[in-house]
Amino acid sequence: MRLRFTKMQGAGNDFVVLDGTRTPLALTPAQLQRLGDRRFGVGADQILAVERSTTPGVDFRYRIFNGASGDEVEHCGNGARCFVRYVHEHGLTDKTRVRVETVNNLLELQLQPDGRVTVDMNRPVFDHDRIPFDASGLAPRRLPDEISGFELWPLEGVDGVELAVLSMGNPHAVLRVADVDAAAVADLGPRIETHARFARHVNVGFLQVLSRGEVRLRVHERDAGETLACGTGACAAVVAGIRLGWLDRRVELHARGGDLLIEWPALEASVLMTGPAQTVFEGEIEL
Structure with a gap:
């Protein structure tokens, strides 16, 4: 299969971003590892998948996979900033403030006039x-x-x-x-x-x-x-x-x-x- 991707970075943390809003993504851990491999693939710390949300009031589903193991992980703040730039640049939204759901969280992302992105990372957990x-x-x-x-x-x-x-x-x-x-x-x-x-x-x-x-x-x-x-x-x-x-x-x-x-x-x-x-x-x- 041929797969289109976008390579992005936020403060040097680098990502392969995939659009799953039109065609569902069903990649195996081995395929995700191939994408993340810096010699045989594209190379990335994390693989980010953009998907449509079915939750009312939420704009997108944001999935994160470790580039080395292919495992799905809970959160990536630098990736969230790249996420909001991606959905804007690819015409998936014209909102400057978007809400996204991860595997265990709900995030609010705001594109600033200077091009930087502010992410509401939610409350820290101490329990x-x-x-x-x-x-x-x-x-x-x-x-x-x-x-x-x-x-x-x-x-x-x-x-x-x-x-x-x-x-x-x-x-x-x-x-x-x-x-x-x-x-x-x-x-x-x-x-x-x-x-x-x-x-x-x-x-x-x-x-x-x-x-x-x-x-x-x-x-x-x-x-x-x-x-x-x-x-x-x-x-x-x-x-x-x-x-x-x-x-x-x-x-x-x-x-x-x-x-x-x-x-x-x-x-x-x-x-x-x-x-x-x-x-x-x-x-x-x-x-």
Whole structure:
């Protein structure tokens, strides 16, 4: 079969975007892996599928597949920004604000006049069962200036690590480092990702705080390794930094692939992420 695709990127996080609004997509994990393969396919961190929604008041269904494994995943914030640029550029909507449903969430996306996209990433989740994270038997550390009892957690077998644990629709563990350039991402990332405490594995963020309004971040993503940017990882890192008393409510975040603005107005509010989204090229591939 010949398949048309669009290659896009948001802050260096790259995607293959497929239009399933006219003809249903029924790709196997092996075909999705082929699309994501950087030597034998197109190459992408994630494969994004645009589908029509059957839910009243919702414009599209937004499906996300890991480019390395072909598995469907819960959320991708950088992909959501590319999603809204895609549906505009391909004439699927003329709305500047669209609502999309994912496998476990409902997102609101807004195209800004300057071409950037703001994504309402919904509220962060701190309940360990919903992340999921098994904290039984662990002794957390609470900082004197944390908000509402947020904690840093150790992990057996990973010495010297203290993690802030939360979900942005997918699981995240965040650890603060003095310098992201020197951080042991390649070593610690896989060890934390696959630790038995995380039943569905976990994305791992390495956060360097420059000031109360500016940070740097590297993220080791589940099943993908380090990527140039991770939207949900950016939101998780800033939320953790706010709750631990390190950051203000509006933060400029520098990832290796570009910059994002993350805002979390209040404890019970949604997280807002604003950043770039760009079409790289379009093509056809034989699967």
